[in-house]
Amino acid sequence: MVLTAEEFSLFRHLIYHEAGIYFKESRKDFLENRVFRRIGATGLRSPYQYYRFITNGGRAELMNLLDILTVNETSFFRNRPQLELFRTIILNSIIRKRNEDGQKKIRIWSAGCSTGEEPYTISIILQEGISDAANWDIRIHASDLSLSALHTANRAEYDAAKVLTTVDDSYIARYFVRVPAISAGSPEAATPSGGRGKKELYRFKVKDAVKKQVVFDFHNLKNASGYVNLDVIFCRNVMIYFDEEEQKKLIYKFYEGLNPGGYLLLGHSESLQGWKTRFEFVYSNKGTAYRKPEEEEG
Ligand SMILES: C[S@@+](CC[C@H](N)C(=O)[O-])C[C@H]1O[C@@H](n2cnc3c(N)ncnc32)[C@H](O)[C@@H]1O
Structure with missing residues (x-):
C-alpha cells in the first residue's frame, strides 16, 4: 500500500x-x-x-x-560529556547564585523527554550534586508530544538490561528498586530483552526520591509552553526532526523561557552555529551548552 x-x-x-x-x-x-x-x-x-x-x-x-x-529513542545518562558539564560548571553556578540570593530553588525543563530516562537522569545528578538537596525546591518539568512515551515515563519502570548497561552500579543501588518483570500495567515486561533471548525476571523502578522531582506533562513544542524563569532547558535530539524555520522559533521560545545566565543543552548533532542568537557557546571536555547572557543588551 x-x-x-x-x-x-x-x-x-x-x-x-x-x-x-x-x-x-x-x-x-x-x-x-x-x-x-x-x-x-x-x-x-x-x-x-x-x-x-x-x-x-x-x-x-x-x-x-x-x-x-515520533522517534522515542533515548537512554539514561545519554551524552555523558554534556552531563558532566551540567554536573560541574552549570550546576555549581546555579548553586552558587542561589546560595547568594537565599532562594534555594531550581527549575529545569526536559523538552521532548520521551520515556523519562532524560529527566530521571537529571534528577539523579541533582541528588548527587546538591549536598542538602532535601532543603531545595527542585522541579524538573518533563514534556512530550507522545502520550504513550509519557505513560511509560510516569510508570518509571524499565527493562533491567537497559538500566544495567547505562547506569553505574552505585546509582542503581541508590536510586532504583527491583520489581517483578511481569506486573500489572507493564505490557512490555515479559518480552525478551538484552539480546540474550531470555525473559527478564525483574525490571528496575525509579525510586520516589528521584521521581518526585519530575513533573510530566503533554506539550507540543509548536505551542507556547508557559514555562518561564528556567535555570536549564534540555532539548536534546528533538530539533533534528524540525526544519530550520521551526528550529529558530523554538530557540527563540527557549531563550525567552530562561533566566539570565540560564543554559540550553541540545543534542550532540544539533547546534546554533551560524545563527544570529544572543546565546554564548560553552564547551568543556567535549560537552557543549548555550548560555543566556546575564545582562541583556541595551
Ligand atoms: C529522540 S527522542 C529524544 C529524547 C531525549 N530528549 C533524549 O535525547 O534522549 C525525541 C522526542 O521528541 C518528541 N517530540 C517530537 N516532536 C515534538 C513536538 N512537536 N513536541 C513535543 N515533543 C516532540 C518525541 O515524541 C520524542 O519523544
Missing part, C-alpha cells in the same frame, strides 16, 4: 503544521507505513478518508498518528 504524491504531500503538510516535524522525501516509507497502520486500526478505507477524518475534528486520532510518528 502506497501513498500517492498528493496524499504524501497532504500528510506531510498536516504533520508539519501540527507538530513542526518535517518529513523529508527519504522518510516517505516510514510515514506511509504509519498512516496505513492507523487506517487499519480505525477501519477507514483510504488515506484520503483518513485525512478527512483527522482534519474534521478527529483530534484524538491525530494524537494517535503523531504518537506513532
Whole structure:
C-alpha cells in the first residue's frame, strides 16, 4: 500500500503544521507505513478518508498518528560529556547564585523527554550534586508530544538490561528498586530483552526520591509552553526532526523561557552555529551548552 504524491504531500503538510516535524522525501516509507497502520486500526478505507477524518475534528486520532510518528529513542545518562558539564560548571553556578540570593530553588525543563530516562537522569545528578538537596525546591518539568512515551515515563519502570548497561552500579543501588518483570500495567515486561533471548525476571523502578522531582506533562513544542524563569532547558535530539524555520522559533521560545545566565543543552548533532542568537557557546571536555547572557543588551 502506497501513498500517492498528493496524499504524501497532504500528510506531510498536516504533520508539519501540527507538530513542526518535517518529513523529508527519504522518510516517505516510514510515514506511509504509519498512516496505513492507523487506517487499519480505525477501519477507514483510504488515506484520503483518513485525512478527512483527522482534519474534521478527529483530534484524538491525530494524537494517535503523531504518537506513532515520533522517534522515542533515548537512554539514561545519554551524552555523558554534556552531563558532566551540567554536573560541574552549570550546576555549581546555579548553586552558587542561589546560595547568594537565599532562594534555594531550581527549575529545569526536559523538552521532548520521551520515556523519562532524560529527566530521571537529571534528577539523579541533582541528588548527587546538591549536598542538602532535601532543603531545595527542585522541579524538573518533563514534556512530550507522545502520550504513550509519557505513560511509560510516569510508570518509571524499565527493562533491567537497559538500566544495567547505562547506569553505574552505585546509582542503581541508590536510586532504583527491583520489581517483578511481569506486573500489572507493564505490557512490555515479559518480552525478551538484552539480546540474550531470555525473559527478564525483574525490571528496575525509579525510586520516589528521584521521581518526585519530575513533573510530566503533554506539550507540543509548536505551542507556547508557559514555562518561564528556567535555570536549564534540555532539548536534546528533538530539533533534528524540525526544519530550520521551526528550529529558530523554538530557540527563540527557549531563550525567552530562561533566566539570565540560564543554559540550553541540545543534542550532540544539533547546534546554533551560524545563527544570529544572543546565546554564548560553552564547551568543556567535549560537552557543549548555550548560555543566556546575564545582562541583556541595551
Ligand atoms: C529522540 S527522542 C529524544 C529524547 C531525549 N530528549 C533524549 O535525547 O534522549 C525525541 C522526542 O521528541 C518528541 N517530540 C517530537 N516532536 C515534538 C513536538 N512537536 N513536541 C513535543 N515533543 C516532540 C518525541 O515524541 C520524542 O519523544
